[in-house]
Amino acid sequence: MSLTLRVTTPLAAVLEEEGLASIRAEDASGGFGLLPGHVDLLTVIEAGVLRFRRPEGPWHFCAIRGGVLRATGGRLVTVACREAVPGEDLARLEAGLKRQAEAADQAARRARGEQVRLHANAIRSLMRHLDRAPGADLSGIVEAFE
Incomplete structure (x- = not known):
């Protein structure tokens, strides 16, 4: 008896x-x-x-970007993931995964910074608008956001 491995992406x-x-x-x-x-x-x-191998054979590799692994019937293993890159050079695949993780972290930091900037601009705009309302004195609050 042996295993069959299928790795699929949406594409x-x-x-x-x-x-x-x-x-x-x-997994976790x-x-x-x-x-x-x-x-x-x-x-x-x-x-x-x-990692996967045949009897008496070397290990083969496939870098994956997370996913769902399902083993059924003792023979079939399927992996559904966002992205997969098969290869024979383990160090190169691991380095590629590390680069992807770093790029994702940088993108998330930029997005958080942009979100904070947009939020602050929205608050400033609201405060300026409310400051113009009759009888409102919000000058101290507006200055705190400038």
């Missing part, structure tokens, strides 16, 4: 390998392995490198 079937002896992945609880005959399993896997 393509990235990988289909048959005759595998084992598969290794990682840590790393785990799958062998032929494994019980059915459904788990969310972290962004990282999926």
